[in-house]
Amino acid sequence: MIDRIPIDAVGIQERVERICTRSIKKESKLQALDLALRMMDLTTLEGSDSEGKVRQLCNKALHPYTELPNIPSVAAVCVYPNRVSLAKSILCNSSISIASVATAFPSGMSSLQIKLDDVNYAVSEGADEIDMVISRGAFLSGEYAKVHDEIAQIKEACGTAHLKVILETGELGSLENVRMASDLAMKAGADFIKTSTGKISPAATMPVVLVMLQAIRDFHETTGKKIGMKPAGGIRSSKQAIQYLVMVKETLGNDWLNPSLFRFGASSLANDVLMQWVKEKTGRYQSLNYFSND
Amino acid sequence: MSEKKVSEQITRSNQASISIDWSYADAPESTSHVRFNKHYGLFIDGSFTEYNENQSFESINPANGESLYRCTEANKSDVDTAVKAARKAFKGTWGSTSGTQRSHYLYRIARMLQERAREFAVLESMDGGKPIRESRDIDIPLAAAYFFYYAGWADKLAYAFPGKSPQPLGVCAQIIPWNFPLLMLAWKIAPALACGNTVVLKPAETTSLTALKFCELLQDIGLPDGVVNIVTGAAKTGEYLVQHSDIDKIAFTGSTGVGKVIQQSIAERQLPATFELGGKGAFILFDDAALNEAVEGIVNAIFFNQGHVCCAGSRLLVQEGVAEKVIDLLKKRMQHLIVGDPLDKNTDIGAVNSKEQLETIQRYVELGIQEGATCFECSGSLPTTGYYFPPTILTGVSQSSTVVQEEIFGPVLTIQTFRTTDEAIEKANNTPYGLANGIWTDKGSKIFYVGNKLKSGVVWSNTYNKFDPTSPFGGFKESGKGREGGISGLHAYLKLDHNGGMY
Numbered sequence: 001m002i003d004r005i006p007i008d009a010v011g012i013q014e015r016v017e018r019i020c021t022r023s024i025k026k027e028s029k030l031q032a033l034d035l036a037l038r039m040m041d042l043t044t045l046e047g048s049d050s051e052g053k054v055r056q057l058c059n060k061a062l063h064p065y066t067e068l069p070n071i072p073s074v075a076a077v078c079v080y081p082n083r084v085s086l087a088k089s090i091l092c093n094s095s096i097s098i099a100s101v102a103t104a105f106p107s108g109m110s111s112l113q114i115k116l117d118d119v120n121y122a123v124s125e126g127a128d129e130i131d132m133v134i135s136r137g138a139f140l141s142g143e144y145a146k147v148h149d150e151i152a153q154i155k156e157a158c159g160t161a162h163l164k165v166i167l168e169t170g171e172l173g174s175l176e177n178v179r180m181a182s183d184l185a186m187k188a189g190a191d192f193i194k195t196s197t198g199k200i201s202p203a204a205t206m207p208v209v210l211v212m213l214q215a216i217r218d219f220h221e222t223t224g225k226k227i228g229m230k231p232a233g234g235i236r237s238s239k240q241a242i243q244y245l246v247m248v249k250e251t252l253g254n255d256w257l258n259p260s261l262f263r264f265g266a267s268s269l270a271n272d273v274l275m276q277w278v279k280e281k282t283g284r285y286q287s288l289n290y291f292s293n294d
Numbered sequence: 295m296s297e298k299k300v301s302e303q304i305t306r307s308n309q310a311s312i313s314i315d316w317s318y319a320d321a322p323e324s325t326s327h328v329r330f331n332k333h334y335g336l337f338i339d340g341s342f343t344e345y346n347e348n349q350s351f352e353s354i355n356p357a358n359g360e361s362l363y364r365c366t367e368a369n370k371s372d373v374d375t376a377v378k379a380a381r382k383a384f385k386g387t388w389g390s391t392s393g394t395q396r397s398h399y400l401y402r403i404a405r406m407l408q409e410r411a412r413e414f415a416v417l418e419s420m421d422g423g424k425p426i427r428e429s430r431d432i433d434i435p436l437a438a439a440y441f442f443y444y445a446g447w448a449d450k451l452a453y454a455f456p457g458k459s460p461q462p463l464g465v466c467a468q469i470i471p472w473n474f475p476l477l478m479l480a481w482k483i484a485p486a487l488a489c490g491n492t493v494v495l496k497p498a499e500t501t502s503l504t505a506l507k508f509c510e511l512l513q514d515i516g517l518p519d520g521v522v523n524i525v526t527g528a529a530k531t532g533e534y535l536v537q538h539s540d541i542d543k544i545a546f547t548g549s550t551g552v553g554k555v556i557q558q559s560i561a562e563r564q565l566p567a568t569f570e571l572g573g574k575g576a577f578i579l580f581d582d583a584a585l586n587e588a589v590e591g592i593v594n595a596i597f598f599n600q601g602h603v604c605c606a607g608s609r610l611l612v613q614e615g616v617a618e619k620v621i622d623l624l625k626k627r628m629q630h631l632i633v634g635d636p637l638d639k640n641t642d643i644g645a646v647n648s649k650e651q652l653e654t655i656q657r658y659v660e661l662g663i664q665e666g667a668t669c670f671e672c673s674g675s676l677p678t679t680g681y682y683f684p685p686t687i688l689t690g691v692s693q694s695s696t697v698v699q700e701e702i703f704g705p706v707l708t709i710q711t712f713r714t715t716d717e718a719i720e721k722a723n724n725t726p727y728g729l730a731n732g733i734w735t736d737k738g739s740k741i742f743y744v745g746n747k748l749k750s751g752v753v754w755s756n757t758y759n760k761f762d763p764t765s766p767f768g769g770f771k772e773s774g775k776g777r778e779g780g781i782s783g784l785h786a787y788l789k790l791d792h793n794g795g796m797y
Contacts, residue, residue: 006736008756011587018590021427023321023639031316214586249316250630258313 001144002183007175007211016206022246029242033277036241036269037064039259040074041099041230043267045106045198054083058090060294065274067290068281074270075259076129080105081122088126099129099164103154106168106197108133112150119157130154131164133197134181136171144184151188164192164230164263169208170200178208182215192228194265203233204265209244213251226255232265238276241269318632321639323426328416330503333364336372336526337509339379340519343372351528353502356423356645357636357680365502368525373494373534376523380465380492381540383520388492389462391518393449400445400487402515407438410511414504418476419636421503423645423681424599426637436761437480440779443763444484447784451489454781460788462490463566464542467535470505471548472498472647473602473703479505481778482545483522489787491543492521496535498548499528500648536560543567543787547604550701550727550772568776568786570604570768572701573729576722577607577758578744580715581616583734587756589623592707595732595758597631597685600646601655601705604773605730607758609698610687611718614711621689621709628672628685635677643705645680652681655704662688662697667708693724701727715740719747728770732758751777 024032042061044053054077061074076097079087084100091098100122104110119130132154138146155163165185169178185193193212196203209231216227229248235241241264248256256262271291279285333350335343345366355362368376383389388396407414411434418429451460466486470478475497486493497505505524512522525531529552536544536556543566546556550572560567577595579588595607612620636644646652663669667688676682685705691698698708712718722731730752733744741755751768754760761767766782768774776786 006582006584008584008587008736011584011590011756014757015587015590021431021639022318024318025321026319028317028319031314035314035316245316254315255313257316261313 001148002180002187004176005179007179009175009207012175012207012210016210016247019206019247019250020243022243024242024246030277030280032242032245033238033273033280034072035245035257036238036264036273037277038072038075039263040270040273041076041078041232041263041265042074042270043078043198043232043265045078045080045101049080049083051083051086054079054086055090056294058087060270060292061091061096062094064270065278065291068278071274071277075263078131078265081118081125081127084122084125084127097128098126099131100125100127101131101133101197103132105131105133106199108135109137112153115150115154116157119154123157123159123161127161129162129164130158131166131194133166133168134185136168139177139181140173144180147181148184148188151185151190155189162191163189164194164228165190166194166197166232167212168197168200169195169205170202175207175211178211179215182212183219186215186219186225186227190227192230192263194230194232196231196233196265198233198265204231204235206243206247210247210251213248217252220252226261228261228263229256230263230265235264235266236268236272238269238273241273318640322635323416323419323430323637323639325416325420325637328413330363330417330507334366334502334506334526336366336368336376337506337522337524338372338376339382339523340513342509351499353421353500354648355420355680356500356647357420357677359649359680362421363503365506365526367527368496368531368534370534373525373531373538376494376525377465377467377535377538377540379520379523380494383518384462384464384492387518388490388521391490393451393490396487396490397445397448399515399517400441400448400484403511403517404438404441404445406511406515407434407441411435411438414476414507416637417503417507419644422472422475422501423636423647425641425644426639427641428599433474433477437477440477440480440484440763444488444783448488451784451788454784455788455790458790460489460784460790463787463789464491465540466491466493466543466545466787467538467541468493468495468545469532469535469548470495470497472501473599473604475501476504476508478547479508481547485778485783486545486787487521489784491787494523494525494535494541496525496527496532499526502526533559541565545786546570553774566786568768568778569774570776570778571729571772571774572727573604573606573769573773574609574699574701574725574727575605575607575730575732575750576609576611577732578718578722578734579610579612579616579620580718580733580735580737580740581613582736583756584736585616585620585623588734589620589627591732591734591756591758592624593627593631596707597643597705598759600643600683602647602651602703603759605752605759607730607732608702608707609722610707610709611712611721612709613718614713617709617711621687624687625670628687629674631672631674631685633672633674633676633682633684643685646683646704647681649681651703652683655683655702655706658697658700658702658704659686659688659706662691662695662708665691665695665697667691667695667697693721699725715744719744723747723749726772729773730754
């Protein structure tokens, strides 16, 4: 159903290293920081997420740094299904989307019906975007059709909500599997493919993201459809975020430098981007104490 | 902030959620820390000779075509003085220096190169046009690595050749090219000194600067006088050097044409000589290879150092079934290559080394088109001053095309297709050259099958243009004789046939 495409991990690593030598300065750095903020899915996915915690996160999304007007707001906040309605009530007048994880996140170890119910619940609560997980157990034992059909049915349950498919690349074992899972997810109807839940180490890595971007490029080549990409987990510094943007530009072109086609799933990245943003604007670094930890 | 302000702000950023046209701002490497003179004498017997304007030539910065510095063109008597200084050192100080002490000198050179790496990298890029990314990440670190490697051998030569009592040859005449000036200097000087020889080296006339700065470094570390002598100049100086009657060894890296002339001129002398000459490497890409990575490999094989690489993979042989896909991927990749100021950290392809070389490349590409090739070039703009040539691929060529047969020494790739493994091997070997080839396949057994049948000194598998001091490097056929690097590289600077006992 899906071809296994040979991938040379050494070659991928070399390409990544070359990408990381790009030196992004001055106005191009500012553009990148602005973009990174607008691409951010501010995320909290803890068992301990209370109403208070989610409220604070939403406020951070609305007011990243009040000292400077015109600072862009993030793309979305990402929460568990039972916190969607609260987030919605705070963000309903803004452009910020509500993303919700679903489908027995993070393991995906449940029945299809429960996963569908999970999705229906999140959508009915007001989620604009659904971040689902694939069944890695099924994938690794070769049940590709099962994984595909599951994604397709969940896509249907999403209705108008955008579907991000989490491959959990840290559990897939090889870059060839990453590529295959990417192809499978896009074929089954994913709007976005996403690296990780953030619950497994390693989360997003540059080699993995490069392979996924190549899959997106080839899918666009054959179908004309533009699929989005979301690395999640492990991206903490502006420098890393900019390196990812370079990779997107040099693999997919400027078309993908757009929050509707690229997102960062992160929580601590925001403050580092803000700090760099303020530094570029004012010429001075502020202490991290000036940025709210929400 | 009021609610209204917030909503305005959000509308603004929402409207901005269209793609941006993002390009990289200039990121120039600073030149403020580098110092070099406006003119240089020759480095003979531990010091610089007086500069003489009437006996000098100009070195151009190929990035802008402007004069960078002037150096002395060594005449016959200068070369003679240099050889005499080398002879004196060989008979005197250096000859009585132990392997352990020689190793200390070489370690000191290596460390000093590391310490001054940034300065050397900037100078290399200014003088030769190569991108700072390469001089910083490849040329200079690798030059230091060769000194480190051969420093390790200097006191262990007897163990490299058990039972042979290795002896130095004497005075080595060394001539190096302009494509990797400091690195080629390291390839020549490090093994020569490790083995106890003394050296007279001539850098290429367009790239003398790092060799001259290297002399300052030698003074700083206190290498005994006369052990290394640098004579700058062009072909005539090279001729005086190889025809000098008191040299014991010739090591030449450069074009096959000049290599042949040198071989003829020394045909009647019993002179040990090593040659590393031209190449026309094949990049054999099988349909089962990891294509994206192979495309990156092609970029490294032919666009590295503006294609001024003797072992460049300048002929792509791609299996028919994937040819279209590979060419498409390559064209897309080429759109992201940045041609421009060598000192900008984002430059992928810098300036062509000289006006002369630029004209050679232009002539070959025009000839290729006349012979029926289709030409595809990178679309980005080129700087208006200086010598630049865009990365170029030529399709629709055949084994009989001039551009397939002859070395272009520029960022120009020819693309041919093949059907079977044996056809690929035949095409790869059907050239007077035999320096390097690359094999790209996901299948290990195919690497060994094809690798064993390729007539070249180097075969890379699923990678290209990788260098390491421990690995021998050299050519088959008209690509040269002798090896540099590794234990084989020591062999070229030693007599192994009589028993002495200096080690």
